[in-house]
Amino acid sequence: MTEASGPIDVGRALRALRRRADLSQRELAERSGVPKSTLARIESGRGAEPRFATVERLVRAAGGEVAIAVSGGTRPREASGVPGDGLGSDFGRGSDFELSPDDELRDDELRDDELRDDAGRRYPSHLDVRKVRRLTDWPGAWWAHWYTLPPERWPLRVPEVTYDLDRRRRDERRWRERIRRQVRVRRDTAGLPDGSLRLLAELPDGALIGELRAHERSVDLFLGEDLGDEREIVVDGVLVAPEVRLLGIGRRLVALLADEMARAGIRTARATAEFGGVSFLMACGFALEASRPTALRLDRRQRPGWATERPG
Structure with a gap:
């Protein structure tokens, strides 16, 4: 339950609530029994402050609830039993109204709808x-x-x-x-050998929606000469669930990789990619190199021992 620190704009809060419920003004008016003209007047801030009963009907019709607390810290009592987003306002009578959402109304949802069409009219909030x-x-x-x-x-x-x-x-x-708001990225160390990295993108319920795997290699061993114990990270792959791509989750995994590299004192990471993976890695800060490994493919449908070589 989120306590309102003071009076809030009832009209803005109603627009945000309608946006959550995906209701037009006409639809909310029909559900609540409040005339559409009254709802429009409340949302625009015109006229006198609305009656509490009117606001409660609108909030309940949109799936919200109103909680009331007497000034001085008294425990609030629920004014309606409908779960969901809430609305709060101080109507100038010494009571505090609290916002009680299942998912907090964010600042961008409570912002003034400053956008207007060519005729100067406000766009429908629920769109x-x-x-x-x-x-x-x-x-x-x-x-x-x-x-x-x-x-x-x-x-x-x-x-x-x-x-x-x-x-x-x-x-x-x-x-x-x-x-996008809920996903969290972290490093997983369970059951991994030294020098291996597994970075995960997860939702609060533990659902895995992204993963980055990489391993560390010694450049000394790779080139066969002493370079002062130079170390590199090789990215084995970055995977993001198809339905949540283009939300920046892959970039967050690569950013966490950069943090882990800085913590370990490793300056260089290498990766191979094709098609869209090339653009993705370049957007994350990787650069194309003139010299790179050759990509090889073994197609077992061909004669045994035959491998097809193609440029990387």
Whole structure:
């Protein structure tokens, strides 16, 4: 239970709650029995402060709950038994209202909806309107993943903001953002030999969604000459579950690898990759080298002893 430190903007909180429930103003008004005009007036901050009963009906209809605490630290009592996100406000009567969400309303969800359309109207909160900062932010640019073009060469006019009308897409985007916030990376040392690294990306429930494996090698042994006990890390692979790719999880694993290298006094890491793995490693700070190992493949469907060689 998160205690409100003071009065909060009821309108902003309601918009955030609607966003969580994926409800339009009309849908929430129908569920709560509160006129849509009243809901719009509360969210815009126009007119007198709303009645507590009205706010409670709106919160409960959106799946939230309101908790009340008398000033002076008295233990709060629940005003509704519906689990979920909550809403708090001080209506000027000496009571503290507490926010009681199952997943805290973050600052970016409680922000003022400053974005407006060309007519100066606020966009619907439940559509999760977002600014288009990169071409791939806009669903209309379906070709953006295959082409890298400067803005002046974009083939279509790109809007300043965008949103997803498809509920399934909105749910998926919210789920991915929740994964991005919750994932944690750590080093696993259980059952590994000295010189081996296993870095994990996990969710709070222990679900494994990413892994980096690497091993240390002595350059002295590799080159057959004394280089002053020079050591290197060889990256064996970086794996991220397909459904959570492009969330920066792989980069966090590589960043943890860099931290482990610094702790061990190792300056160099090497890796081989192909296709998208090359771009990923370069985005993480790796650089292409002119000299590199040759990639070999043994295809057992061919005659025994035959191996196909191809450039790395």
